[in-house]
Amino acid sequence: MPRAKGGFKTRQRRNRVLKEAEGFWGKRSKAYRSAQEAVDRARRYAYRDRKARKRDFRGLWIIRINAAARLSGLSYSVLMGGLKKAGVAVDRKALADLAIHDPSTFNKLAEVAREQVAA
Structure with missing residues (x-):
C-alpha cells in the first residue's frame, strides 16, 4: 500500500493555520508546527478574554458611576440602593453613559435615589 503523503486536504489545512498565524513573530508564522501551537494558544486566549471583557466593562461602568x-x-452603593427602591430600572452601562455625557440627568437620578434613602 503506498504511503499517503498528504495532498490537497493536508495542504489546505496547513495553509489555513498559517494564514491565521500571519503577523506572529518569527517561526510562529512560518513553520506549521509552531504556528499550530501559537494559533491554538491565541484561540484559548481569545475565548477566555471574550468572557473577561464583559467583566472588565462592568467594572469600568461601576467606577464611572461611583465617581459621578x-x-x-x-x-455608589447608596445610589444603586436608592434607585432600586425607587423602581428605576437603568442598567450600569446606561448610567455610566449618562454620568459622562449627560451629568444633569444623572444628577436628577441621584436626587431620586437620595429621596429614597432619606425616606
Missing part, C-alpha cells in the same frame, strides 16, 4: 455619584454627594 460622589460628585453628587452619594456613594
Whole structure:
C-alpha cells in the first residue's frame, strides 16, 4: 500500500493555520508546527478574554458611576440602593453613559435615589 503523503486536504489545512498565524513573530508564522501551537494558544486566549471583557466593562461602568455619584454627594452603593427602591430600572452601562455625557440627568437620578434613602 503506498504511503499517503498528504495532498490537497493536508495542504489546505496547513495553509489555513498559517494564514491565521500571519503577523506572529518569527517561526510562529512560518513553520506549521509552531504556528499550530501559537494559533491554538491565541484561540484559548481569545475565548477566555471574550468572557473577561464583559467583566472588565462592568467594572469600568461601576467606577464611572461611583465617581459621578460622589460628585453628587452619594456613594455608589447608596445610589444603586436608592434607585432600586425607587423602581428605576437603568442598567450600569446606561448610567455610566449618562454620568459622562449627560451629568444633569444623572444628577436628577441621584436626587431620586437620595429621596429614597432619606425616606
